[in-house]
Amino acid sequence: MMHDLSKYSPSEFIPGVKYYQDGHRSPNNAQREDEGVSKAWLHHKGRNKHHFEYWIDYDVDGNSTILAGMKMPVKYVAEMFCDRVAASRIYNKDKYKDSDPLDYYIKGLGHYIMHPETDELLHNLLKMLADKGEEYTFAYIKANVLKKKKTGGL
Structure with missing residues (x-):
């Protein structure tokens, strides 16, 4: 119709x-x-x-x-990480730095309802990006985070 x-x-x-x-x-x-x-x-x-x-x-x-954050499958945590990087690139344009997604995340601490393990993984990936850069972090996600999905881990 x-x-x-x-x-x-x-x-x-x-x-x-x-x-x-x-x-x-x-x-x-x-x-x-x-x-x-x-x-x-x-x-x-x-x-x-x-x-x-x-x-x-x-x-x-x-x-x-009570309302609580449920543990997210790692493939969606990786997507959330990428979404935050992309948003930071869009909003900060040519002033973008690899620390911007972490800075934005830190501003929201205490306001999120997120599963502790999901939060820990996201936070660690954002810190890695700020400290070691995009190329290293994306390679790490591909080799270590997403690999867990294929071997039975969440």
């Missing part, structure tokens, strides 16, 4: 278009400021497994039910 999309304006059809920020920050933040929520982000993070927010679920702790 075909739908007539001509009655929709671009900002109704793709909400993020209305909030484009010329590449210097996320349009999701502008939508949050304007509408109180980013519908684009809710849609995106709920469908993309490389976002730790996708992996938040209820965890039973004794008699109480």
